[in-house]
Amino acid sequence: MMFRLLLIVMVAFGVTSVAAQNGPLRIEITEGVIEPLPVAIPNLVPENAEAAAMGQQLSRVIAADLAGTGLFREIPADAYISQITSFIAPVQYADWKAINAQALVTGAVTVIGDQVTVKFRLHDVFSDTELGEGLQFAGTTDGWRRIAHKVADVVYSRITGETGYFDSRVVYVSETGPKNERRKRLAIMDYDGANVQYLTGSEAIVLAPRFSADGNRVLYTSYETGFPRIYVLDVGSVQQRVLESQQGTMSFAPRFAPNGQTVVYSLSQGANTDIWAMDINSGQSQRLTSAPSIETAPSFSPDGSQIVFESDRSGSQQLYIMPAGGGEARRISFGEGRYGTPVWSPRGDLIAFTKQSKGRFHIGVMRIDGSEERLLTASFLDEGPTWSPNGRVIMFARETQGAAGRSTLYSVDITGRNLRPVRTPEGGSDPSWGPLQR
Amino acid sequence: MHVGQVISGAAHVGLIGWLILGGSFQSEPLPFEVTEVSVISTDAFEALLSAGPEPAAPTEVALPQEPQVLPDPIETPTPDTEVTSEQPQPTPEPEPETLPEPPAPEPEPEVVDEAPSLPTPETPQIDAPEVADTPVPEASDRVAPDVVEAPDPDATPDVVEQEAVTNDDGGETQAEEQEATAPEEASDQIVTEAEEPSGAPQSSLRPPSRRPSAPTRTTQTTPDTTSDPQPAAQPEDTSDAVEDALAGILGGGEDETVPQGPPLSNGEKEALRVAVSSCWNVGSLSTEALGTTVVVGVDMEQSGKPVVASIRLLSSSGGSQSAANQAFEAARRAIIRCTRDGYSLPAEKYGQWKEIEMTFNPERMRIK
Structure with missing residues (x-):
């Protein structure tokens, strides 16, 4: 009887073995190539x-x-x-x-x-x-x-499988002249540098233009009155107006919330700089930070619930994230050097930043918890990153060394590949990439 | 379902059934003996036991006597010769020979033949570099599992490396002409601008094994290129023999028209995997598709080419349906692209690879 049972087990095992051999050949591919x-x-x-x-x-x-x-x-x-x-x-x-x-x-x-x-x-x-x-x-x-x-x-x-970004426009600061006598004006162009149009004259210094989420308006900072003040410009009509500000203060680094109704910006009073939010229709302002340090360069998350900004409250310039309505901020950058100008990716998963370390400037990306920091560029001066509408490409400004140094717009893939200049008729800085056009 | 499988399955089921139920159908009972028995009660059994004779008392066991130690009959041998303990006399040192007088220096020749001034040999750099970081690989447009040096500019990019063959007019035998092909230059990781070279040496200079000797006039000889070194003998692969034996056991009942052969060896599977890998381009995939693993089924022709219409997405994990579709498209392109002449698969084992399931897992490609 034992012999018979043993035979049964052996034959049954044999049947399953044969069945396994007769199945399809299975292989796993884990290595491929990355090429155009x-x-x-x-x-x-x-x-x-x-x-x-x-x-x-x-x-x-x-x-x-x-x-x-x-x-x-x-x-x-x-x-x-x-x-x-x-x-x-x-x-x-x-x-x-x-x-x-x-x-x-x-x-x-x-x-x-x-x-x-x-x-x-x-x-x-x-x-x-x-x-x-x-x-x-x-x-x-x-x-x-x-x-x-x-x-x-x-x-x-x-x-x-990703949305494109070719039918989009970029607003930036067009620059001419040497560094000590540079003339700046707002310009708008196709993403590839074609069809450049100027939005302002070069009588006053303009800085940091930022598109609204729908691409119809642009915020920027102008020294038209001698003090930095924030303006909002309608792209279609090229009409502009100054946003309300308190007397004796300087306001700069504005950025739209995703809803297009709220603007966050930095406001300096004396030696202190904090982040404020303003309802663009009513002009009502709300203070979001109240540290004695410098807080600036705010940028909303795509869902509008959080703000990433830079602060030197820890003694060095680092990146922090806080709720959109203000409150406790958590630090996300811990590497060597100084971090600034953070910008939240349209996908919501990454934050682009400028980093200064060992005498060089870098454009980099990190996850929103600060992990997986990756530096994409390195030069004498790289700054002002902005995301393509699909979150795949970053455009930034690169300035060359010396009195005759010129600022040029560049783009780079988030993998660090495909670094290339964006051809503009004049020098360019402070790019802001708008949404896909309809 | 294959005919062979059906036959094999039926045969096995029949065998199992026979083994389980075979005993019920024996026609003749085996011969047996009948013995009469009677049933008794417990009391009767006890009575039977008590009526028997009592066991005898155990007898005394004589203790064994202690063995006597017998005198050793072996006599100790006496040495034949006496051993002396004298110290050996030291061998007298030979007297030093008188050194010959050094030869008188030869008179200087009248014709002065000045030796050419030798260039000072370059001091080899053997100090460790100050920066000892790992060298950063060069950036390349193509990122592949293995680093590939820039090929000959005349070579056509191809997965398979081959030398150019051109027919000489004077040749008697004409070979089939072919272009030189070589794999494209590739790096094994993405190198960003920020990852500047560390300064670490790619290869270190070794110190000379001995002090450089004075130059001597030598005849420049052309290295012998005709005698090719014999390739090292490859160890004999015994796995095939084992697989042959296994196949002999398991190979019954299959379709006669399809050669089954033994299962593919690991080397053969690896060759197929490498062939598909070299054409699996994930460079144009979205981030989400790069996080999606797809299992793709494909039927193969006996020539080693895939049946394009049979390439199908079996399952996916880790991404949306859209991402799975993108990942599947890339996988399908990989399967089709690298089969200009069909995959190099053993025809005698066609039954083992006529249907293939390939799992494309891009996890390792995300961190390139």
Whole structure:
């Protein structure tokens, strides 16, 4: 009987073993590569004579947007085996596979009068399929760059899973002249440095422009009266007004709350600087900090419930977080050096900052509990970080050394890759990245 | 379900059933003996026991006598010769030979042949560097598990490294021409601008083993390139033999048209894993997708190529459905891209890999 039971157990075990062997082969992949995705962006097919030049212009802006992220690499047109001559013709995927194009953007453009219409498709070459459905955008010929940015946003979004940031604008301080005689004025531009427009003259020094969450208004500090005061500017009409302030005080470093109704700023009385909040409609102010130290550079969390700011209350300049209505603050930066100008990421998970350490300036990011600090840049002077609308890229100002030093805008991916200058007609500083346009 | 599995399962179920129930169907009873027994009460049993003879008293056991020690019959041998304890006489030291007179110095030649002034040998830097931080790797557009040096500029980027083959006009045998290919330059981590080089040496100079000797005229010889060093003998892999034996036991009842073979060896699995890894590009994935693990199923052709239409998302964890879809797209591209000629899988084991489940876990890629 024992022998029989033993046989039963052995046979049963054998059955399960055989079944396990006959299952699918299982492997785990834990290491991959990080490299730009090769993408082919042929010129958009012009569907009438007026659109002949537009097709190429559009494709160049789309390609520049995607390649500028560092996540994509454009395959040059002279490598193409087949050409896209018709928007409706089937794509010869084999020809694009042969040149290792992993994504392909095909499209067509029509220009009638001052109206331009763009339709496009995104193809997953190695899957022989379209990635999503075709889309069409229409606008005026003056706004053709925005159409290109919108196409690039869709392509970026479908491949990465994140929203794009190409159809967005940046307000910044345009600078000319040497350091000791620098002239500053507010300017607004597309995210890539195109379409620069000036919002103020250069009669008075202007500082720290900040977009509202909807991108319609800009707060900034001006020395128009000799003292720093906060102004709010309507981007559409370029009308501005000064915010109420107490006599004998200096107010600066303003920033909108996500609701657009509250403004937080720093106010100096004597040797003390504290953070205040103001209802922008009623002008009612509320003091949020009351330490004898300097508290400044407040920035709201995306949900508006907390504020990150810098303070030297511990003896050195560090970052703190407090409730939006004021109250006890907790310190989040503990590294060597001085931390300043914190900005909360639109995703809510990271805080960008400027760090001064060992004679160099850095732009860095850390988690909101202060962990995982990562320095992304290093130079003679880097400062003033601002987040792209999707929280993937940081723009900041870099100033070179010497009397003839120039301030230039730069952008960098939050991984620290893809550091590149933003081309502006003049020098630039204090950038503030606005939301995606509608 | 495979036919082989069905047959195998049915056979096993039948065997188990026979083992459990087989005893109930024996046709002839085994021969047996019948013995008559009677039932008695406890009292009767006690009575039977008490009526028996009493056990005899134990007899006295004689104690063993102590053994006598016998005299040792072995006589101690006497030494044949006497051992003297004299100290050995020291060997007289040989008298020192008279040193020959040093030869008289040769007269200087009339023709002065000045030796060329030798360049002072460079003092090797052997001091430890002041900054002893770990050297920072160079930044590269491509981040891969292993560092890859910049390839030859003429080489076409490819996963597989191969040398260029061109046919010589004078050659008798014509080989198939091929382009030189090499893996793209890669770093094993993202290097930011803030991570400036530490100054630590990448490789240290070693001190010379001996003082440099005076230069001697030597004939420049060309190194012999014809005699290639013999590659070291690889230890014989015994795992295949074990797997063959196991397969012999387990291989019955499978589909005859599909070669089953033994299970893939760890090396073969690793080769497949590395091949897919080299094409798994997570650089364009969102942060959320980088936190999402996906399990992807794929059916394989016998040629080693995946059936593209069969690539499917089996499960995901750690992210939203949108993030899972993005992660799946990247995984699908990885599976398809690196199969220009099919994965290098053993055809005789096709049954073992005709269906593959790949788990793409990007956890380690998030901290690059």
